[in-house]
Amino acid sequence: MxxxxxxxxxxxxxxxxxxxxxxxxxxxxxxxxxxxxxxxxxxxxxxxxxxxxxxxxxxxxxxxxxxxxxDDAPEAVPSQMSPASKILKAESQSKAEESPAPRARPKEARGAEGDGRRQGEAGAAETQQTPQEEAGFASLRASWEKAKFRLRLLDGHNDIVTCVVAVDNLVISGSRDTTVKVWHVPTATEQKNLGGHTGAVTCLCAPPSEFCERLAWSLSLSDKERFILSGSADCTVRIWALTVGQCVKSIYTFNAVTALCFAPEGGGYIVTGSDGGKVQAWSWDTFENCQSVNAHEDAVTCIQSQGPLVFSGSAEGGVSVWENRCSERDPLRRLSHWGGALTGCGAGPGGRLSLSPRGDTVYLAYGQAWLKVLHWRTGVMSKLTNHSSVAGATDCVHQTGGLLIGSCYDLANGESSLNVFSLPQCRYLTSLTWPDAPRVLCLASWTTGSGDHRWVTGGRDLVVWEQLPSSGKQKGDVTVRRNHGLDTALESEGGxxxxxxxxxxxxxxxxxxxxxxxxxxxxxxxxxxxxx
Structure with missing residues (x-):
């Protein structure tokens, strides 16, 4: 051993x-x-x-x-577990053993109100499924076991693809080669090469169409024009008009930009994160800085918005939740912050934390064999197995159409796959891979008018996934397999x-x-x- x-x-x-x-x-x-x-x-x-x-x-x-x-990871010693973790583990074990008398919960109660909320979250996680829900899940799992995808390589970048987004029938990718490329999905061809950054492109985001119309009107462009924001290690955020293929605005941030998102509340804000842990907000109307906060101790590696909320995560494992107050100055108010000591997501120097929010829950990927689940209002942590070995690495997590997708890379043999879970219970459905699959660092998704999935993954290769009818005769390029080691439900965070x-x-x-x-x-x- x-x-x-x-x-x-x-x-x-x-x-x-x-x-x-x-x-x-x-x-x-x-x-x-x-x-x-x-x-x-x-x-x-x-x-x-x-x-x-x-x-x-x-x-x-x-x-x-x-x-x-x-070998299995040892269970945490009871004296080292938080009250919430003890409650979760006790309930999970009692249900697994199907004992007529449930296991007694620990007597410790540190903060009745806080532990009550944690107990409520634990109960929600362990809710028994009704026969109808079980039948629905069985049908969903059966359909994914027959899933077929056609893969198409988008060849053009000269270095690692660090970020991807999808807009209509276009895929936009950013690379360490300093370029942003626009791809036409139906033909899998490069449509535009947007050069201008002098450093690695680290992040992309697409503003909603109504904000694109406002900017297009101010620039005397067509109201159908779509824009893309790109952040780079050259300390700039550039705004690109996709139709004309030009940079229409540039924001100098004084710090290497490592993450960004668009907050659509009020007049709209661009929110950026830097390699020094700073979170900044920029007005969509004036492109002036509205706020600058030293939010994290290490590089901000991900920022995502969800309605009026903004979630930021950093390399040391910290997660902050912000509320957009729609004010001209200091629009972001921090609601909560959970450090790496609680999340357990510190990936060490140079590490990267990826997150995906859903209501009061945030799914975290941090280069380990697990996905972490943070209930950000209470601080309750859970763990979702994403690899059958501790030698596995999870680089990105993504949600689409009631699915949770986690990338999976085996450090021991170099195999790569995508694991698919159903939401909100996080129940494992299947794993998708293909021969010589590269490590997946980023993922974007959309659906067609018929409801079929379209995905794009980036890393060493940029690949478009096109879902095929499961009943058709055409053979897919991916291999669908079940890893029974991932069938376990969410586990309490004992560490x-x-x-x-x-x-x-x-x-x-x-x-x-x-x-x-x-x-x-x-x-x-x-x-x-x-x-x-």
Whole structure:
């Protein structure tokens, strides 16, 4: 077991080295050992998983043994668990055991009102499904087990694709090669190449159509014109008119822009995050700065809006929730902030946190084998398994049409897939992959008039996913498979030593003397991805 954990740790350190902007000769030597370490890890996993074969796991036996988790994470000691976590775990275990007498809840009560809210959230998470709901879920799962997608590669970027958005029949992508490209989806062709940034493009967003009309009118352009916002490491936000293919406005932020979104309340605001942890708001009417807050201790790696709320997440694992007060000055008021100590999402130096909000819940991806679920009003944390091994990495999380999609990358063998869950219960449906699938760093989605899914994924490759009729004769390009290790429901957040500490130690100390690497660039490393 010890050697397996050490190999997994070394592979994770090598992946962290690969996202650096430049490598020393010693680091290149370490990276060259990746194939050797993966081979040794596969051999050990095959030996250890042989006598522990679990009935019901589908697929080729040898491959499944190699991928199966070697050992289960130890349960948290009761004295180290928060009251809310104890309640969640007690209820979950009592239901799993189907005991006639439910397990007694712990007597500790620290703050009756706060724990009451936590208990309510726990009860909601464990709500039993009605027969009708179970039948509906079974039908949905069966339909996804027959899902077919046609994949089309959009070839044109010279470096990693860091961000994607979809507008009508267009896909817009941003890359570390400093360009923003516009793609026509029906023909899978490059329509425009928007050059102008002098640094890596790190983020994109599309303002709602009514705000595009206002800007188009002020610029004497067609009221059908659509605009795209791009943020870059060159400290600028550029506003592009898609039809004319030109930059119509540019905002200098004085900080490398690492995340942005559009807040549509009131007159509309552009909200940006910087590599130093700053959150800023800019007026859509005047493009002047309305607010600047030192919100996070590390780089802001994601910002998403949901109605009047704005959610920001940073590399150290902190999550802030803001309310748009629609005022000309200081439009954002912070409602709550949860640090990395609570979320457990600190990915170490150069790490990246991705989030997707849904009501009072925020889904978090942070480069580990789990998706985290934060109830941001109460601070209750849950964990959703997104990989059957602790060697898995989750880089992005996305919601579309009642589905939760989490990217999944196996550090041990380099396999990549997308895991699909149903909302709001977060029940596992299926996994989608294809031969030589690259690591997925970003994802966007939309649906056709007939309700079929269209997705676009970015990373080393930019790929459009087109859903095909399941009853048709045409064969899809993706492989649909079930990973029974993901069938477990949401778990209370007790945390494990492996999950919470290994990567932080790697990032701070570089692991043991054999595998550590320096972290040039600190928190700004994450947008400099180099996937091999």
């Amino acid at each position: 010890g050697e397996v954990r050490k190999l997994q740790k070394k592979l994770r350190q090598i992946e962290n080295l690969e996202i650096k902007f430049s490598l020393t000769p010693e680091e290149r030597v370490k990276i060259s050992r990746k194939a050797e370490l993966r081979s040794r890890l596969a051999e050990l996993q095959l030996q250890l998983s042989g006598p522990q074969q679990t009935p019901g796991i589908e697929g080729d036996g040898k491959k499944e043994k190699m991928k199966r988790q070697v 494990t030593e492996d999950e919470e500490t290994d990567d932080d130690e790697d990032g701070e100390r570089g692991g043991d003397g054999d595998d550590g690497g320096s972290d040039e660039g600190g928190a700004s490393v994450w947008w400099r991805c180099v996937l091999q």
